[in-house]
Amino acid sequence: MPEGHTIHALAARLERAFSGRVVAASSPQGRFAADAARLDGHELHGARAHGKHLFVDIGPATLHVHLGLIGSFPVRPAPGGVVPAPLPTVRLRLETDAHYADLRGPMTCTLVDAEREREIVGTLGPDPLRKRQRPERARQRISKSRKGIGELLMDQSVVAGVGNVYRCEVLHRQAVDPLTAGRDLSPDAWTALWDDLVLLMPLGAAFSQILTMPDQVEAARRLRRSGRARAVTESLTGERLGDHFERRFLVYKRTGLACPRCAATVQDRTVAGRTLYWCPACQVRR
DNA sequence: TATATATGGATAA
DNA sequence: TATCCCTATATAA
Numbered sequence: 501m502p503e504g505h506t507i508h509a510l511a512a513r514l515e516r517a518f519s520g521r522v523v524a525a526s527s528p529q530g531r532f533a534a535d536a537a538r539l540d541g542h543e544l545h546g547a548r549a550h551g552k553h554l555f556v557d558i559g560p561a562t563l564h565v566h567l568g569l570i571g572s573f574p575v576r577p578a579p580g581g582v583v584p585a586p587l588p589t590v591r592l593r594l595e596t597d598a599h600y601a602d603l604r605g606p607m608t609c610t611l612v613d614a615e616r617e618r619e620i621v622g623t624l625g626p627d628p629l630r631k632r633q634r635p636e637r638a639r640q641r642i643s644k645s646r647k648g649i650g651e652l653l654m655d656q657s658v659v660a661g662v663g664n665v666y667r668c669e670v671l672h673r674q675a676v677d678p679l680t681a682g683r684d685l686s687p688d689a690w691t692a693l694w695d696d697l698v699l700l701m702p703l704g705a706a707f708s709q710i711l712t713m714p715d716q717v718e719a720a721r722r723l724r725r726s727g728r729a730r731a732v733t734e735s736l737t738g739e740r741l742g743d744h745f746e747r748r749f750l751v752y753k754r755t756g757l758a759c760p761r762c763a764a765t766v767q768d769r770t771v772a773g774r775t776l777y778w779c780p781a782c783q784v785r786r
Numbered sequence: 787t788a789t790a791t792a793t794g795g796a797t798a799a
Numbered sequence: 800t801a802t803c804c805c806t807a808t809a810t811a812a
Contacts, residue, residue, distance in 0.1 A: 503793050552794075569794045570806045589806065605806040607794065656795085663793045710793075752793090773800090774794085 502567040504661020505704030507554050508629045511547040512705075513575040513733075514556060517599035518544040523558065524595045528586040535611050536592055539563065544594070549629070550621045551660025561611045563592075564620070568607025575601040576734050624660035628697035629705060635694040642682035642690060649685050650678025653693075654772040662697065664774045665752050666704075669712035670696050672750045675761075677783045678776055689786040708732040709744055713760075716745045751777040 525539035542559025549555075554573075556563040567573065581597035592603040603609060612620070625641070626633035641658050642649065652658050653667040662670075671678050674692045676685070703720045704710045706729065711720050723729040723743060732742035750760055754777060755768040764781030 506793075566794080568805065569792060570804095571794090572806085591805090605804095607796085607805065654794090665793050 502552060502569075502571060503663035503666055503701075503704070503710070504549070504551050504627060504629050505701045505710065506708070507549040507552050507567070507661070508701075509705040509708055510573055510575070511549040511554055511556075514544070514547040514594075514601065517575050517601065518594060518596060519546055520544070521596050524593075525558070526586075526593050526595075528590045528593060529588060532591050532609055535561075538611065539594075551624045551627050551656055552663070553620055553624070555612075555617055562613070562617060564608060564610050564612045564617065565603065565606050566608035568605070571604065571606040573601060573603045573606075574734055575599060623657055625656065625658045626694075627660040628694065628701045629661055635691070638694070639687060639690045642685060643687075645682035647682055648679045648771065649676060649682055649693075650776050650778070651772040652682050654774065659694075659697070661701065664776075665710050665749070666697065666700065666712075668752045668777045669710070669750055670700065672759075672761075672779060672783060673712060675783050675786065677780075677785050678771065678778050680785045684785060686786055706731070707743060707745065708740075709747075710749075711745060712750055713748050716748065720745070751779060753777060 521544060522541060523544050525536040527533040527536040538561055539558045545557040547556040552566060554565040576599065578598060578600045583595060583600045586593050586602055589604050590602045591606060591609055594601045625638050626635050638659050642652050645652055650667060650671060653662050670693055673696055676689055676693065700712060703717060706724060707720055711717050730742040732740060732744060735741060751766050754766045757766050759766055759779035759782060762779065762782040764779055766777055767780050768775050768777045
């Protein structure tokens with residue numbers, strides 16, 4: 501389930517559970533055993549996300565994780581130090597007497613130095629979930645491209661952290677035709693897309709759920725502003741606690757159903773190797 | 787039991 | 800564009 505919001509929420513959860521603490525590290529699955537041994541028994545200093553990349557400082561090393569399409573890294577409480585035996589697929593388990601976190605199915609899990617981290621971050625476009633970003637840099641890239649905006653939004657060197665759901669949904673929210681060539685997209689349309697991502701993605705991180713339906717976005721914003729939002733956490737068994745919303749989208753996975761704005765039929769088509777969903781009637785060149 | 791699919795991305799061709 | 804990697808889950812057979 502990982503788009504950028506998932507990774508930013510994960511970094512925050514890792515910090516809350518482990519920052520300033522000595523962690524035990526192991527690799528039940530075995531493929532990360534030698535590196536896990538280097539982390540084992542060291543203090544975790546911090547964690548940060550850049551787009552879909554996660555970096556965790558443990559002792560003298562930095563752990564670099566990319567969850568890919570199917571990875572997960574749940575952080576759970578371990579009251580009294582009681583933790584379940586890891587599934588055999590767990591690449592890396594981090595553990596204290598209060599929490600444990602199991603990394604499964606990552607696309608990338610390696611130790612990196614500061615130089616390599618800078619290299620990786622250097623390949624990424626602006627990230628709507630980070631402060632002091634320069635969306636203008638993305639607009640420059642987009643304005644020179646003949647590729648469609650639906651394809652460009654999936655390019656992490658253009659914008660970092662957007663995945664297939666946010667791409668489909670933000671294009672629908674801003675009524676932009678995904679097939680519009682980057683060079684034909686107006687600066688105003690790009691600004692609207694960026695600003696919407698800056699609104700939506702932090703809500704996704706806060707509620708551990710992609711929220712794009714206008715009523716849900718409004719409700720989530722009110723909850724946050726009121727300060728009464730209950731953070732989403734997982735129990736020992738993985739049960740989801742805290743505020744969450746019914747799973748609903750504007751166009752994502754809604755092929756053949758009515759567009760919620762104009763009632764035309766939602767279409768799909770493969771763009772950038774993934775299934776793009778959009779309304780061919782009300783999403784237009786802007 | 788087998789197959790398809792998934793909120794990703796690298797690499798081969 | 801096709802293939803591969805990584806894992807879990809839903810659906811088909």
